[in-house]
Amino acid sequence: MSISPKKYTLMVAILTSFLTPFVATSINIALPSIGNEFTANAIVLGWIPTVYLLSLAVCLVPIGRIADIYGRKRFFTYGIILFTISSLLATLSFSVNMLIVFRVLQGLGCAMIFGNLFAIIVSIFPASDRGKALGITLTGSFMGMFMGPVLGGFLTEYLGWRSIFFFNVPLGVLATIAVTRIKGEWTEASGEKFDIRGALLYGFALVTLMYGLSILPEMWGLYLILSGILFLVLFYIIESRMESPVLDVKIFSNRSFTMYNLAAFISFCSAAPIVFILSLYLQYVKGLNPQWAGIIIAVQPVVMTIFSPLAGKLSDITEPRKVAAFGMIINTIGCTLLAFLGQETSIILIIIGLCLLGLGFAHFSSPNTNALMGTVEPRLYGVASTTLSTMRVLGQMSGMGIVLMVLVLFMGSSIISKQDYPEFLTSTRISFVLFAILSLLGAVASLVGGDKIE
CATH class of the missing domain: 1.20.1250.20 (MFS general substrate transporter like domains)
Incomplete structure (x- = not known):
């Protein structure tokens, strides 16, 4: 019996909506074990979840805009593949800095997933079934939030913290296979220009602001925070005057x-x-x-x-x-x-x-x-x-x-x-x-x- 594209879409939606909150919450449980292995202090450990969120925040808006222009399913698929590969590479980390780099890649992959998931569901399902489909997707997200601490703690206790990242690999492979069965592509903004200047300014502002917060009370931290706020104000002014902004402010x-x-x-x-x-x-x-x-x-x-x-x-x-x-x-x-x-x-x-x-x-x-x-x-x-x-x-x-x-x-x-x-x-x-x-x-x-x- 053949499986309809809608069922493949729901399968992908459940898997991806599970993976992203799972990896975000489970890794927090493993931080003391990571700190013991790499002799890392609390500040460095804090950057392991933070760089993931920073990468996700910086890339979410630009990736969503690029996908509208060049194809949502394409970038959604790229996101699943990148998330899976970066999870595998994270299991091979031999230093905390290497792990942080792979967490940045995971954040980029999640931005490609999150920036397109709900838009794809809305594009495939008619209005009469849309609420049900979104509800099923959110169930996967809640399961990820619940299983993250529980399964993350179990895996860390008995198989080590690296097993948390490896757990994502087979699920990512399964999601990649399923997404190839979804027919069609969506490019509602095809032909429009991508505002690369706005995307770079937005990303630079967030990175500057975040890094400034992390090095307080040093004076450089205060300078960086003020610079980040200034760049965000500048971003708002520029984007409000653009015909095709990266974010419609x-x-x-x-x-x-x-x-x-x-x-x-x-x-x-x-x-x-x-x-x-x-x-x-x-x-x-x-x-x-x-x-x-x-x-x-x-x-x-x-x-x-x-x-x-x-x-x-x-x-x-x-x-x-x-x-x-x-x-x-x-x-x-x-x-x-x-x-x-x-x-x-x-x-x-x-x-x-x-x-x-x-x-x-x-x-x-x-x-x-x-x-x-x-x-x-x-x-x-x-x-x-x-x-x-x-x-x-x-x-x-x-x-x-x-x-x-x-x-x-x-x-x-x-x-x-x-x-x-x-x-x-x-x-x-x-x-x-x-x-x-x-x-x-x-x-x-x-x-x-x-x-x-x-």
Whole structure:
């Protein structure tokens, strides 16, 4: 019996939507093991997840634009192949610097995947089946978030951290085979020019800003941060005057759209570093092995998986901005609770904090998307979707930047050891205080957003 192109599309969608969050969350569990093998300090370990997010953030918008011009399926396929090859190469890393380079390649591959996945689904499935297809795809993403800490901890404990990267290889090969069975190509912007100047300026601004955050409190760090902000302002001015911009920034003149994007940025800024911080805390300070650390951290995505559909339905029958704001308030409570972490903190208290964060993110994510997409006309859905994805990645990257900055301020270049636990715990508590404040600001941003377009 032959398999229809739609089923191949769903197979690819589930595999790729699983792989990207899986590799992002599982590697955090393996960081202490990587640090022990390569004798790397907390700052260097922080760059392993950060460069992945930075590469993804820098490339997501330009790759999405290039794919619109030259073919979405083509670049989607290239992304799967690059992600698979870079995963294989990561297993062969003999230094932390080499591993960081391969993480950059993984981020580029993920940008090619994420920048085209939902656009391909929308292009293949009719409106009557589109919601179901997108729902199935998100199921793969939630499974990746859940399995990342659990399976990542199991693999690290029994097969070593390299097995996490190798696990992606056969799945990537299977996705590559499946994507070749999808017929057709989509080039809605065929013939239009690619704004290479805008893409380079955008990428340079993000790299400058991120690196500046990581080397604070040095004066060069402050200079680089100010330069990054200046380049982003320049990027906005130039792109607003372009006929074929790499990012249509004019959409930000919509106040409601801008506020919901700001809320998404803040939410993911406070979400991304949690697994990184708690993975180090549970394995170093609490002395847990990677498997148990992964099981505990998996509590958050499990709660998200359970409550996200309910939160989505709730946002259909009431104002989604209020549901999203409620979620950010719960996040504020969860971050505040975890701001009291110490050497003697009960695991039960940590699990309660993770449950609150899972509940908060569940009530924020889909209602925020619902509210945001409701503020633009249907012809702008593509731009709005890409912009939201970019804000989420930028938020994750900025959150990691904040944690790196705090670690540098209190620990410097020290390798985490028992005598450094007090400084590490101080860094952890301050990070969660900052994320609690950000979450509260996210609730405000959600509430001041406007209503849907009728």
